[in-house]
Amino acid sequence: MMNFIDNIDNKFLCELFPDGLNEKVLLGQLCLDLADQFSINIHVSQKTSKEIAKWGIWGKDYNVIVIKLIGQFLKKVDIVNWQNVDFCTLNFSNTNEYISLNFDGDTWKVNLEFKTLTFQRCDVYLKN
Numbered sequence: 001m002m003n004f005i006d007n008i009d010n011k012f013l014c015e016l017f018p019d020g021l022n023e024k025v026l027l028g029q030l031c032l033d034l035a036d037q038f039s040i041n042i043h044v045s046q047k048t049s050k051e052i053a054k055w056g057i058w059g060k061d062y063n064v065i066v067i068k069l070i071g072q073f074l075k076k077v078d079i080v081n082w083q084n085v086d087f088c089t090l091n092f093s094n095t096n097e098y099i100s101l102n103f104d105g106d107t108w109k110v111n112l113e114f115k116t117l118t119f120q121r122c123d124v125y126l127k128n
Helices: 011-016
Strands: 025-033 037-044 064-072 076-080 091-094 099-104 109-114 116-125
Touching: 025 109, 037 109, 064 109
Parallel strands: none
Antiparallel strands: 025 037, 037 064, 064 116, 076 109, 091 099, 099 109
16 A cells, blocks of 8 residues: 655655554645645654654654645645644545645645655654
8 A cells, every 4th residue: 555655755754654654644834836836844743763863852852743845736726724724634645647635624624636746854843
């Protein structure tokens, strides 16, 4: 079974999450650009498979990782009740041409359809 991380061409993320993102995530930011690009920040509270020294110690210095991505060739955006966005299961599908990301809760949803995702960086923080 393919995992979401496999859709991002980045060895670092594959090392951090070899089995994919198995816990709930938060869509923390979505920005649309006129140049047929978008940026997306996904907050993950899933412990990585390896420690990153500069981030510190999991549970003491940080317990959330923000994965910052740039997407291209955006085909579809559907957002309902953005103000209610919360942690949820990330659902995705990948056809030969497009990747579809679906975030949803009881009163909200965000669906994106696009061609590519590029890893930018990770940030971390400690959530109480």
